[in-house]
Amino acid sequence: MRTTVGNVMTTDVVAVNQNANFHVVADLIINRAVSGLPVLDDDGRVVGVVTEADLLAKEEFKHQYYGDEYHPPLRSRIRRSFGSEGLGRAKAMGETAGELMTAPAYVTTPGTRVVEAARRMDRHGVKRLPVVDADGKLVGIVSRRDLLKVFLRLDADIRRQLLEAIPRYAVWADPARLDIEVDEGVITLSxxxxxxxxxxxxxxxxxxxxxxxxxxxxxxxxxxxxAGIPVWGGA
Structure with missing residues (x-):
């Protein structure tokens, strides 16, 4: 049996409604010691994720444009607004979670294998994935730390799973011919x-x-x- 996201995810999730104001979001991030929060619509569906970086964009924008009484030329402000920095500026002007969040959110499902969830995190450069059901509603969250739990499996469980995976009809399944040892997650086959x-x-x-x-x-x-060459007596 393969480990799935549902086996390792956290179900006690801190989330915010898309209409929550800046102070509510900041307070939750600070007091719950998390780096990001799923953002939900009124039906409980995940519509985005708001992170520390999203909130800091507001302070960064203020310093960039108003620090030391500096005011960039109008042409520069227009270019920044509609160019590569436009999104950051829009977030800086946001007041609610829905305006501050990054959307759409990268999500996963309880039945997804942990290895696939890890690949999705790596591909999108995120540290966590909201876990949703078939209707897109939040049921949990999985982080990189949660995915590491698979490496804490008992050696005996790993050995038993490997033995169960070997076809019963296979000649090489004979215990007298095969030795399987597992130590701290390292399998030795002899x-x-x-x-x-x-x-x-x-x-x-x-x-x-x-x-x-x-x-x-x-x-x-x-x-x-x-290799197609008979080698009697061992490899």
Whole structure:
């Protein structure tokens, strides 16, 4: 069984309505010690995320345009407003969570595998993903720290899952021929199998398990069916 977002997400989520004012958002971020909040519409659907950076845009804008009594030329202000800095300026002028937030939000679902959630975070450069149900309503939130929980699985659980994944009809599933050890998430495979392809398949199974840190393959085989050259007596 693969670990999903639903297994590691936090369900006690701090969120704000899109109409919440700046002070409410800032107060929640500071007092709940979070770096960002999902923003919801009146039906509880996630419409964006407001972060510390979004709030700081207001202070940054004030210093950029009004610090030290500096006033940029009108042409410069127009270019900034409609160019690459326009979005930041719009946020700086915002007063509610809906005006300050980054939208649309990158979200995930409870049934998504943790590895896919991690890839989504990396692809979009975010530290957290709101978790939504089929209707887009918030049910939790998953952070990078939550995803690391998969690496805290018990060694015995990892070993049992690998043994259960091996086809019962496989000759190399014989305990007398195969030795599987798991220590701090590192799987060591040793013993003897009949074919090189079986060693590759077993290694692939081990590497695909959630929570596995590394796989050390020390298997030998009787026949190298991968290279097409019989190698009797070991690899």
């Amino acid at each position: 013993g003897r199998v009949r074919r090189h392809s079986e060693a590759i398949a077993l290694t692939g199974m081990a590497e695909s398990l959630d929570g596995v840190v590394a796989v050390r393959e020390k298997l030998t085989w009787e026949h190298d069916d991968v």
